[in-house]
Amino acid sequence: MERLIVISSLVHALAEGEAEAHGGGLPQPIVSAMAGRNALWFGWSGKVTERFTGSLKLECCDGMRMASVDLDAADIDEFVNGYANRTLWPMLHGRTDLAEFERHFTDGYERGNSRLARSIMPLIEEDHLVWVHDYPLFLVANELRALGCDNRIGFFLHTPWPHRSILTALPDHARMVQALLCYDVIGFQTEDYRQAFLDYLESELGISPIEDDLIEFEGRCIRVLALPVGIDAAEYRDLLASPEARASHQASMESANGRSMIAGVDRLDFSKGLPQRFAGYDRFLSARPDMQEQIFLLQIAPPARNDIPCYSHIREELEALSGRINGKHATSNWVPIRYVNREHSRQQLAGIFRAARIGLVTPLQDGMNLVAKEFVAAQDPENPGVLILSKFTGAAAQLKEALTINPFSADELAEAIEQALKMPVAERKRRWRSLYDIVNREDAAWWCDSFLQRLRGSSEIERPVLLS
Ligand code: ADP
Numbered sequence: 001m002e003r004l005i006v007i008s009s010l011v012h013a014l015a016e017g018e019a020e021a022h023g024g025g026l027p028q029p030i031v032s033a034m035a036g037r038n039a040l041w042f043g044w045s046g047k048v049t050e051r052f053t054g055s056l057k058l059e060c061c062d063g064m065r066m067a068s069v070d071l072d073a074a075d076i077d078e079f080v081n082g083y084a085n086r087t088l089w090p091m092l093h094g095r096t097d098l099a100e101f102e103r104h105f106t107d108g109y110e111r112g113n114s115r116l117a118r119s120i121m122p123l124i125e126e127d128h129l130v131w132v133h134d135y136p137l138f139l140v141a142n143e144l145r146a147l148g149c150d151n152r153i154g155f156f157l158h159t160p161w162p163h164r165s166i167l168t169a170l171p172d173h174a175r176m177v178q179a180l181l182c183y184d185v186i187g188f189q190t191e192d193y194r195q196a197f198l199d200y201l202e203s204e205l206g207i208s209p210i211e212d213d214l215i216e217f218e219g220r221c222i223r224v225l226a227l228p229v230g231i232d233a234a235e236y237r238d239l240l241a242s243p244e245a246r247a248s249h250q251a252s253m254e255s256a257n258g259r260s261m262i263a264g265v266d267r268l269d270f271s272k273g274l275p276q277r278f279a280g281y282d283r284f285l286s287a288r289p290d291m292q293e294q295i296f297l298l299q300i301a302p303p304a305r306n307d308i309p310c311y312s313h314i315r316e317e318l319e320a321l322s323g324r325i326n327g328k329h330a331t332s333n334w335v336p337i338r339y340v341n342r343e344h345s346r347q348q349l350a351g352i353f354r355a356a357r358i359g360l361v362t363p364l365q366d367g368m369n370l371v372a373k374e375f376v377a378a379q380d381p382e383n384p385g386v387l388i389l390s391k392f393t394g395a396a397a398q399l400k401e402a403l404t405i406n407p408f409s410a411d412e413l414a415e416a417i418e419q420a421l422k423m424p425v426a427e428r429k430r431r432w433r434s435l436y437d438i439v440n441r442e443d444a445a446w447w448c449d450s451f452l453q454r455l456r457g458s459s460e461i462e463r464p465v466l467l468s
Pocket residue numbers: 024025026028265266267300301302342343344345346349368369370371372374
């Protein structure tokens with residue numbers, strides 16, 4: 001049995017309400033991947049304390065062991081909402097223009113990483129593997145090493161890794177990347193991100209790989225992998241059989257009333273390309289007035305990170321845009337965009353995906369995009385919907401049989417909608433089969449096994465072949 005400690009900034013099962021409030025994508029693959037392993041999950045509890053004490057709360061929930069600590073208000077402002085979400089998130093998604101650089105954010109980030117590392121250190125035993133997740137925790141291994149931890153520590157980045165011309169706009173970028181080199185294994189979602197990281201190392205730090213996926217730094221060897229995160233496809237298909245998913249599917253079919261539903265499901269984030277998506281849909285409606293009333297767009301986008309100004313701006317922009325498009329094209333018995341800001345359960349979403357004729361996944365930049373994989377898993381094999389997918393998602397490197405588009409081009413999106421609506425069922429079935437095979441084969445368990453195999457230091461599992 002594995003002796004594993006998984007660290008993410010937020011232990012979400014303990015704090016789902018807070019996870020939504022802070023706009024964290026729910027780390028479902030981590031939950032799936034940990035099931036049945038002898039793992040301990042550690043992170044922030046989601047709760048705010050007046051004074052940080054570092055005292056651990058230990059719990060067991062759904063067979064998973066969890067340890068968490070409360071952070072103080074300054075940690076939340078400067079570390080979680082500050083450096084992680086206002087500085088790093090925009091930078092990693094190529095939006096230097098939206099990134100905020102504040103010295104106290106940097107200090108708060110270092111303090112937050114240090115506090116989490118110090119809190120978990122007493123529970124790390126000699127034979128534990130430690131697996132740290134995502135951009136809020138770049139510095140954890142550095143902190144653990146300073147405390148004397150010489151366990152194998154791995155890191156997986158769920159977001160993109162940007163080109164060095166973007167990253168070098170981050171003050172202290174070299175210090176941050178050097179701290180990252182305290183991990184033994186560093187995983188990225190795609191080969192492109194991995195290459196961008198290696199390119200940064202070579203040009204900014206003068207570090208060249210000694211083998212294709214191996215670098216050496218200060219006498220240590222670090223593996224740098226591309227390993228796309230997967231969903232638990234079998235579990236997702238089981239979800240479809242739940243009463244809630246069935247009811248959601250039936251309600252969606254009834255409400256579509258013979259019209260083809262185009263579905264979009266995203267957190268309301270600037271990286272998701274929602275204004276561009278609405279513009280492409282508007283372009284289609286204008287080009288094909290004969291198709292109006294036969295289709296509609298259901299866009300589900302619950303607000304996230306409301307206390308950050310650019311998130312309220314995008315919310316206002318989308319309200320104005322959907323109002324304008326509806327005003328322009330609607331008739332007395334048809335509304336072209338149903339724009340919904342409410343949260344939906346996984347079961348409800350599964351039912352909606354199955355009822356959709358088209359899934360629109362069009363981010364401007366996205367590390368992976370799990371919605372694309374969930375949409376594929378939810379389809380009826382005999383009458384599957386078509387996935388329209390941005391080429392700037394990590395998922396596009398695997399899901400080659402989707403209709404891949406440039407999300408910045410309204411024309412490309414409009415043409416893809418037309419192609420999807422006209423696509424014969426035989427072609428839809430052929431494309432879906434290939435998409436589902438990859439979603440099912442490279443699933444959450446495969447991702448987790450492959451990463452841990454590398455972290456243990458063995459190379460029995462072959463490198464993924466589909467990452468170009
Ligand atoms: P991100 O992590 O950037 O939010 P992903 O698509 O990779 O984007 O993952 C989002 C996860 O959150 C998916 O599992 C998806 O089903 C879920 N999700 C996305 N949008 C919504 C929504 N509107 N309501 C409920 N869950 C959502």
